[in-house]
Amino acid sequence: MRISALFIVLSYAISAGPAAFAADSLQINFAQSVYDGVEGTGLKHPEGVGCTDDYFVVADTGNNRLVKYTFSDGVAKPAAPEMPVNSPIIVQINSKGVIYALDGDRRIVIINADGSDQGYLAPKGSPVSRKMIPRSFKIDRNDTIHILDISEGVVLILDAEGSYLRHIPVPEEAGFFSDLAVDRQGNVFLVDSTEVALYAAAPGEDRFTALASELGEYANFPTNIAVDGRGTIYLIDKHGGSLVLLNQDGSFLGHRFGYGWKNAQFYYPGQLCINPGGDLFIADRGNSRVQIFTSAQ
Amino acid sequence: MKFRNAKPVLLLVAVAIFLPALCYARADFKLKEGAGGKLCLGCHDGVREAMKKSSVHTPLADGECVGCHNPHASNFEMMMASPQETICYTCHGDLIPDEARSIHKVVGEGQCTLCHDPHASQNRSNLLKKGEELCFECHRELGDKIENNKFSHPPVRENCLDCHGAHASADNIKLLNEATPALCLQCHETDGEAFQTIHKGYPVGKADCTTCHDPHGSNQGAMLYDNVHDPVAKGSCGQCHVAPGSTEPFALKASGYETCMACHYEMINDTLNKSHLHWPLADDKNCMNCHTPHASPEKKLMRGTMLAVCGACHADTLARQERSVTEHPPIAEGDCGECHLPHSSDYQFMLKDDSQRNLCGDCHDWRGHTTHPIGDEFADPRNKNRSVECTSCHRTHGTENTHFLHFSTANELCIQCHATFRR
Numbered sequence: 001m002r003i004s005a006l007f008i009v010l011s012y013a014i015s016a017g018p019a020a021f022a023a024d025s026l027q028i029n030f031a032q033s034v035y036d037g038v039e040g041t042g043l044k045h046p047e048g049v050g051c052t053d054d055y056f057v058v059a060d061t062g063n064n065r066l067v068k069y070t071f072s073d074g075v076a077k078p079a080a081p082e083m084p085v086n087s088p089i090i091v092q093i094n095s096k097g098v099i100y101a102l103d104g105d106r107r108i109v110i111i112n113a114d115g116s117d118q119g120y121l122a123p124k125g126s127p128v129s130r131k132m133i134p135r136s137f138k139i140d141r142n143d144t145i146h147i148l149d150i151s152e153g154v155v156l157i158l159d160a161e162g163s164y165l166r167h168i169p170v171p172e173e174a175g176f177f178s179d180l181a182v183d184r185q186g187n188v189f190l191v192d193s194t195e196v197a198l199y200a201a202a203p204g205e206d207r208f209t210a211l212a213s214e215l216g217e218y219a220n221f222p223t224n225i226a227v228d229g230r231g232t233i234y235l236i237d238k239h240g241g242s243l244v245l246l247n248q249d250g251s252f253l254g255h256r257f258g259y260g261w262k263n264a265q266f267y268y269p270g271q272l273c274i275n276p277g278g279d280l281f282i283a284d285r286g287n288s289r290v291q292i293f294t295s296a297q
Numbered sequence: 298m299k300f301r302n303a304k305p306v307l308l309l310v311a312v313a314i315f316l317p318a319l320c321y322a323r324a325d326f327k328l329k330e331g332a333g334g335k336l337c338l339g340c341h342d343g344v345r346e347a348m349k350k351s352s353v354h355t356p357l358a359d360g361e362c363v364g365c366h367n368p369h370a371s372n373f374e375m376m377m378a379s380p381q382e383t384i385c386y387t388c389h390g391d392l393i394p395d396e397a398r399s400i401h402k403v404v405g406e407g408q409c410t411l412c413h414d415p416h417a418s419q420n421r422s423n424l425l426k427k428g429e430e431l432c433f434e435c436h437r438e439l440g441d442k443i444e445n446n447k448f449s450h451p452p453v454r455e456n457c458l459d460c461h462g463a464h465a466s467a468d469n470i471k472l473l474n475e476a477t478p479a480l481c482l483q484c485h486e487t488d489g490e491a492f493q494t495i496h497k498g499y500p501v502g503k504a505d506c507t508t509c510h511d512p513h514g515s516n517q518g519a520m521l522y523d524n525v526h527d528p529v530a531k532g533s534c535g536q537c538h539v540a541p542g543s544t545e546p547f548a549l550k551a552s553g554y555e556t557c558m559a560c561h562y563e564m565i566n567d568t569l570n571k572s573h574l575h576w577p578l579a580d581d582k583n584c585m586n587c588h589t590p591h592a593s594p595e596k597k598l599m600r601g602t603m604l605a606v607c608g609a610c611h612a613d614t615l616a617r618q619e620r621s622v623t624e625h626p627p628i629a630e631g632d633c634g635e636c637h638l639p640h641s642s643d644y645q646f647m648l649k650d651d652s653q654r655n656l657c658g659d660c661h662d663w664r665g666h667t668t669h670p671i672g673d674e675f676a677d678p679r680n681k682n683r684s685v686e687c688t689s690c691h692r693t694h695g696t697e698n699t700h701f702l703h704f705s706t707a708n709e710l711c712i713q714c715h716a717t718f719r720r
Binding site for chain 1: 552553571572573574576577579580581609610611612613614617645646677679680681682683713
């Protein structure tokens with residue numbers, strides 16, 4: 001086991017106690033599918049979803065809009081107004097309710113909680129990423145913004161105001177990185193879609209190391225990643241239409257769901273979001289819907 | 298766990314298993330003098346005749362037929378003492394270096410008899426045919442190309458082994474005897490004035506010659522690959538590169554796709570204006586992920602065939618097609634561009650058209666294929682946000698069922714939507 005993997009496992013062991021190692025009993029149950037936006041307009045190829053305990057926002061890619069849904073007692077309801085954004089694909093929500101969305105022009109648009117437009121995210125004071133092309137981005141619980149900038153080959157880390165904090169180069173000898181995730185402890189994870197591998201950088205580390213390099217038996221083409229509060233890593237296998245679960249050290253934990261059209265099946269899924277309460281929201285792109293799951297241990 | 302070089306490993310394991318057994322068997326025969334081989338020739342006239350040839354396999358010459366064959370009984374063809382794929386390695390175990398960079402496929406598979414006669418031959422090393430004639434038995438396409446090239450590379454016509462090893466290479470790709478440019482510099486000098494002039498003063502003697510030149514010959518002057526980038530053909534290296542006398546003479550004038558944009562402005566602008574970008578286009582290798590900048594044997598300066606280039610990242614899709622019971626010709630033939638746009642698209646999956654009916658209809662007469670309603674105006678009964686499309690029944694990259702259907706029987710397929718007919 002590599003040092004960073006050991007560090008990540010130890011950090012969970014210290015912070016979460018025995019629960020951190022009980023992920024094998026993780027239950028993920030289908031709750032509902034969401035098909036409609038405001039006024040019954042059906043979702044079209046949604047690729048992204050961001051979430052909190054009280055609401056979630058869908059990147060309704062094919063309809064060029066963001067749709068907000070309230071989420072209370074397990075019931076999702078669309079809430080006006082819809083927010084026009086050109087082909088959004090990734091959505092994040094910070095602790096103040098500000099919505100960030102990566103759009104089809106490869107820019108990160110910022111929208112206030114009330115739906116008003118705040119403009120585009122422009123990194124301030126960054127010595128890298130002057131021609132930033134974000135492939136994905138994530139906002140952690142401290143509102144720190146982590147951007148996977150593929151043009152420069154770095155993960156750019158900005159504070160909530162968009163000012164440069166630091167950057168971590170992505171591994172050179174790898175395939176293609178599609179997504180990143182940040183866990184509660186601040187560990188940053190990168191998913192390599194073409195080599196079907198996972199990399200991690202512990203808090204403060206200035207480079208990524210391989211956490212799991214032989215995931216090809218479990219996933220075809222993983223494109224999205226999320227980490228829950230227990231430290232379980234979730235990979236969306238876009239081409240396999242399934243969810244792959246990994247332990248904090250990158251070891252295989254389980255496979256859930258599969259390719260198809262029924263509930264709890266996926267057709268080329270996109271972004272996955274896990275809220276603090278453990279609900280999972282998955283943009284089921286090819287099925288033009290968002291599926292919601294509950295998780296329990 | 299992936300086993301990318303599993304065959305050589307399995308081969309060595311098999312040798313390790315069978316070698317002791319083989320040696321034991323030979324000792325265990327307790328043969329009388331001559332019974333190990335000379336006795337065999339009394340019946341096996343063909344082998345006796347073969348021994349008149351100029352090159353005879355050592356065990357046969359020594360009268361040791363039992364070195365390879367079991368005289369009594371065997372589970373293997375030709376009464377071999379162990380499987381044909383491993384028996385040669387009993388004596389020739391050092392053909393593949395540890396951690397070999399490249400291995401001749403047939404050597405890795407233990408198919409030695411594709412090149413060598415196990416008994417005797419008129420050619421050295423018991424080869425079935427002479428030199429390149431033997432190589433072109435399998436590498437026929439390359440042989441034809443070498444035969445028909447306008448500009449040939451003389452050593453290639455003479456002997457493949459001048460540049461390539463026959464079995465494996467410890468350090469080099471493609472079984473090369475040495476890496477380029479060192480291999481090329483064994484014959485070619487780079488400090489002459491003519492060489493410097495034609496290469497515009499750039500120190501290409503330190504670069505990989507095969508990025509521009511086809512070592513097997515080509516139809517372009519100077520054996521450049523058949524498709525040459527216009528600035529290279531015009532000798533306008535400075536259009537993209539800094540001056541040859543610079544500290545980094547091969548450095549580009551602009552970074553990333555901005556270099557390409559100087560000429561291909563309209564195409565790149567159009568690419569970036571679409572909503573779904575093929576992401577590798579934007580990474581630090583950008584256009585060079587798929588294209589090569591100087592010359593290529595492939596059209597559009599592709600790094601390889603479309604199948605190879607796309608498959609370098611989308612190996613899972615090609616693997617799916619290989620497993621598929623029915624082939625989808627565009628994928629099997631490596632023409633991904635038949636359905637997908639390689640740079641960017643305004644449609645999901647980087648498709649050329651938003652309508653599957655139109656896209657599939659380019660090749661398939663769907664009206665003749667089925668009377669089933671297909672198209673945007675027909676909602677999928679399972680999901681109101683989806684319409685009935687070709688992919689409602691078929692998975693275009695392949696399935697384990699005929700006609701790449703999602704399900705194995707018509708009944709199972711149809712009841713997905715027509716649930717009332719479920720039996």
